[in-house]
Amino acid sequence: MPWNQSNGERDPWKADGQGPPDLFDFFRKLFSGGGGGFGKFGSLNIGLVAALVVAVWLFSGIYIISEGQRGVELRFGSYSMTTLPGPHWHIPWPVETVEEVDVDRIRSAQNQSHMLTQDENIVEVELAVQYRIKDASDYLFHVRLPDVAEDFRDQSVGTLFQVMESALREVVGKSRMDFILGEGRAEIAAMIKQLMQQVLDDYESGLEVVTVNLQQSQPPEAVQGAFADAIKAREDEIRFINEAETYSNGIIPQARGEAARMMQEATAYREKVIANSEGEAQRFLKLHEEYRKAPKVTRKRLYLQAMQSVLSNSNKVMVDVEGGNNIFYLPLDRLMKGGDGRSSSTPPSGASEGASSDGASSMRDNVSSQVRQAIRGARENRNAR
């Protein structure tokens, strides 16, 4: 009802011919109308405007927190609450304000530098830290410059970076170089993480260290050659041992083979001599059996057979002289030489004997004739006596 009435009241104002009403005019008229004796209607107008203003004001308190963020509400500067993602409303300015904080985003910081170890060596370490905000209100209120975003030029003014550097150096300073460069990398990273978190919690910084990576740990450039050589030396050690093993693996089986051959040869020898002895014994016994039946004849036959074989296979000189004749010269050296030449030039097989060395045999014949002459001479001497 009051709306209609107020509308009804508007017509006369418009009739004033003051042009199209802007906001200022609107307010002025509103108040002047109120002052013009129509107190009831004027207060209604004020109420309307006030309601509108209040509505706009209240509306301005709506805000939306996106995923991964938190809203921190401050009432007259004093912390009141932290809101989760989603639409929210706060009592509008100047009573309450909201600050949005990226809590879930993983931020990172890196540091690379030389530092001293416990055993007073110098190592070069590159450290990367990932962190996030775990408590938005702590992050906002407790530390000035808790961290500096990566794209800023100087991260080192941020508390997180300072804590990182000091923790890194403290942990490295308590560790031995070999540990840092070798097996201790993961452990060192864990110690740094723990120390950083402890310090950051002491500051109530609202930061949480997610991961700490010891990306690189190496000796300084000035000594890298010596370090590389030491690593090579370790390889050399293994290589030397391997070479020796190779040698060992080469000769021991060979020796075993040799041993086996010796055993086999010995066994072969044993079997051979046993077999030979048995064979010869049997032969002897068989012959002896026959011999016993006709000893004299058999003996003679065997003897003559053997002598025949001996004499037919060798050169012979028959000296048919009785003793007492001393001047009988045998050119033994020439005989032997002839034998030597013969043996060196031909194989000692009886079959090729006569055909092979004419020179030698002619010489032998020569010698034989000399011998024969000598013998004849001797006979003549004897006969002459």
Add this chain to the structure above:
Amino acid sequence: MPAKILLAVVGLLAIVLYFSTYIVDEREKALLFRLGEIVESDIEPGLHFKYPLINNAEVFDARILTLNARPESFLTVEKKNVTVDFFAKWRIRDVSQYYRATRGDERNAQSRLSQIMKDGLRNEFGKRTIQQAVSGERSEIMNVLRGKANSLAEELGIEVVDVRVSRIDLPDDVSGAVYSRMRAERNRVARDFRARGMEEAERIRARADRERTEIVAGAYRDAEKIRGDGDAKSASTYAEAYNADPEFYAFLRSISAYESAFGGSDTLVLEPDSEFFNYFGQQGGN
């Protein structure tokens, strides 16, 4: 014109309200002055009232602040010069004390604090070797400094939350010495590795040689034994057989020896009085 009056009243009220209130942020601590005199301190965050013109409020940063001094050289007990970088974290504990001591100027507080820290560090490093400072007693130094700083910080109205030594670096000439020591150390390690390798290799080779010799010698022993067995067996076989008629054996063995002893190249000089020539010189064969 009640509406205008109302407007004026509202405006005036707003102005009065503006001048008679002040807001202390969550990050801040405030002091309330009355004509220059501190009447209230350590005021909590929120909306507060004051008399306009008579009172005024000043706010100070209540967060943890950083004192990040320039790196400074200190002498250790072995008279080595080390460069030390450190930072301190502090915050205002007693605002009125802080205000009195520093006139609320943060730089003032920082420089006084920095002086305290450097004196403390100089003392602590002067008592220690590099090794102790770097590793063993680093946190001890920090604790001592924190305590020292806090006792002196009392009068500044501040609290030193933490003192941390970040870098302790050797000057360049000392670094060079460290590098050459590290090189020597590595060379020692390298030589050690190689020597150990050679030692082990020699050991393995020697063991292999010994084993080979043992294997061959053992085989020789066994082989000789086997040969001996063979010889013994054959000797007994011969003996058994030949014992049947030693004389005949001697005869047989002799003629076979003659056969094999004289070969084609031997020249025999014979007299015709051996048994072989029994019939050689006789006429008619009788």
